[in-house]
Amino acid sequence: MGTVEYIQHHLANNTVGEGFWTFNMDTIVISALLGALIVFVSARLGRQLTTGTPRGFQNFVESILDFVSTNVRDAFPGHNPLIAPLALTIFVWVWLMNAMDLIPVDLLPYLYQVITGDSHAHLKVVPTTDLNTPLAMALAVFALILSFNIKHKGIWGYTKMFLFHPFGKFFIPFNIVMTFIEEVSKPLSLGLRLFGNMFAGELVFLLIALIGGTLAVGAAALFWAPLQAVLDLGWLIFHLLVITLQAFIFMVLTIVYLGMASESDH
Amino acid sequence: MSEIKKPVDLTKSDKHKPKPALNFLLLGAGSMFTSMIVAGFLVGYLVDMVLKTTPIFMLGFGVLGFIGGIQKVHKLLEKMDLMDPASLKMVNKEESKKDVK
Numbered sequence: 247m248g249t250v251e252y253i254q255h256h257l258a259n260n261t262v263g264e265g266f267w268t269f270n271m272d273t274i275v276i277s278a279l280l281g282a283l284i285v286f287v288s289a290r291l292g293r294q295l296t297t298g299t300p301r302g303f304q305n306f307v308e309s310i311l312d313f314v315s316t317n318v319r320d321a322f323p324g325h326n327p328l329i330a331p332l333a334l335t336i337f338v339w340v341w342l343m344n345a346m347d348l349i350p351v352d353l354l355p356y357l358y359q360v361i362t363g364d365s366h367a368h369l370k371v372v373p374t375t376d377l378n379t380p381l382a383m384a385l386a387v388f389a390l391i392l393s394f395n396i397k398h399k400g401i402w403g404y405t406k407m408f409l410f411h412p413f414g415k416f417f418i419p420f421n422i423v424m425t426f427i428e429e430v431s432k433p434l435s436l437g438l439r440l441f442g443n444m445f446a447g448e449l450v451f452l453l454i455a456l457i458g459g460t461l462a463v464g465a466a467a468l469f470w471a472p473l474q475a476v477l478d479l480g481w482l483i484f485h486l487l488v489i490t491l492q493a494f495i496f497m498v499l500t501i502v503y504l505g506m507a508s509e510s511d512h
Numbered sequence: 513m514s515e516i517k518k519p520v521d522l523t524k525s526d527k528h529k530p531k532p533a534l535n536f537l538l539l540g541a542g543s544m545f546t547s548m549i550v551a552g553f554l555v556g557y558l559v560d561m562v563l564k565t566t567p568i569f570m571l572g573f574g575v576l577g578f579i580g581g582i583q584k585v586h587k588l589l590e591k592m593d594l595m596d597p598a599s600l601k602m603v604n605k606e607e608s609k610k611d612v613k
Contacts, residue, residue, distance in 0.1 A: 321536065412580075412583060420576065423555070423573060423576055424576055424579070424580045426555060427548060427551045427552045427555055427573065427576060427577045427580055428548065428551075428580055428584065430551040430554065430555060431544065431547040431548040431550070431551035431577070431581075432547075434547040434550060434551050434554075435540055435543045435544050435546075435547035438543065438547060438550075439540065439543045495536070495539055495540070498536040498539075499536065499537070499539075499540055502536055502537055
């Protein structure tokens with residue numbers, strides 16, 4: 247397998263169906279499994295909660311809860327019982343999906359190929375490097391933004407925003423188009439930012455993996471294996487920062503957008 | 513009965529509080545600008561598809577997205593100017609004007 251085929255193989259999803267009804271099964275299954283992991287760990291921890299000074303894993307989880315609740319308090323005006331759980335879910339789920347990037351790029355696809363017996367089977371293990379996942383999450387946030395806008399501003403208040411913002415009452419057609427573009431750009435920037443960062447990160451991992459591993463160059467390429475190990479470690483440590491930052495940005499911007507939508511005066 | 517305290521309306525009490533986390537919008541200023549242009553082209557493309565006028569609305573809305581993007585980023589950066597970096601609190605606009613004078 248050449249370098250181009252190697253990269254193309256790793257960037258292709260395991261799909262079922264055709265055309266519009268193509269389901270990326272690896273994305274769906276892995277993201278669902280990670281979601282189930284959150285539920286399982288939370289339920290298990292919930293049964294073992296202790297009062298007093300928290301220790302071990304409970305301490306770690308409480309520090310995450312504190313971190314999220316501080317951000318919600320800072321960014322969201324007023325109180326809404328939906329926001330903190332939503333922010334926590336987004337942060338933990340996106341972080342876990344991003345963290346799949348830290349598993350060696352060939353490990354899970356190779357295991358999958360061994361299990362299925364198909365040496366050409368595709369498996370893309372990072373759900374956030376599939377554009378569908380970030381965009382689906384961004385669309386869910388967008389639906390919430392719309393409902394918050396209508397709930398707090400009222401239908402007329404929200405329509406007024408389209409009519410008279412940003413250039414006032416004499417440019418109504420322009421205002422409608424520009425506000426519409428502005429609203430569409432919110433989920434677009436949320437989704438594309440996460441996807442772009444994770445896709446680029448995955449690509450760098452693949453390129454580093456090619457340094458010492460490509461059989462197309464021959465066994466002499468193994469000479470570069472130590473360089474690959476050093477670069478991989480360096481990028482992995484840096485990527486830890488990237489995956490946390492991207493999960494954090496997605497969470498905070500969701501809170502900020504919902505906060506802006508729940509302010510009655512625009 | 514009169515001694516029972518009324519529940520605090522957090523919406524009202526927090527309304528004028530400084531919101532430091534709004535600064536996080538600045539993190540997304542760059543991508544907001546680009547996505548405004550992309551969104552403009554997308555909306556224009558959809559309108560063109562319906563009206564069969566390609567590429568008039570796509571280009572027009574793309575330009576509007578560009579203008580909107582600049583305006584949006586400018587608005588965000590204006591807020592940053594009013595930020596007191598030491599305390600991360602919003603400085604009153606009028607106060608800052610007085611200081612300049």
